[in-house]
Amino acid sequence: TNILTIAFVSTDGSMDKQDIADYVASNIQDPLSRVNGVGDIDAYGSQYSMRIWLDPAKLHSFQMTAKDVTDAIESQNAQI
Incomplete structure (x- = not known):
């Protein structure tokens, strides 16, 4: 089993943890989960509510x- 870990950061400080988590959930997580060969995606960090x-x-x-x-x-x- 291969596990790939990716971290998202705001290098200029314009986004806080909540903004980054929301961006990943809205723009990265779903499209990435549809890539052939990707089994599961777990996002850690602040959860948007x-x-x-x-x-x-x-x-x-x-x-x-x-x-x-x-x-x-x-x-x-x-x-x-």
Whole structure:
């Protein structure tokens, strides 16, 4: 088994650990996992998270519930 370790850093200090982790998750991890021969990718470091505030009036106008939003996010392989 071959293991390749790659470290990402901001050489000019313009990105903090959270920014780097978000960039890797958004732009590197998924495309790299599709490369033939790549078995698994584990990313270590800060994990990106977000809070989503729902507007009850807008949900009602779209005839949606909070569960509909949760299901939509989970369908994109995001953890809630």
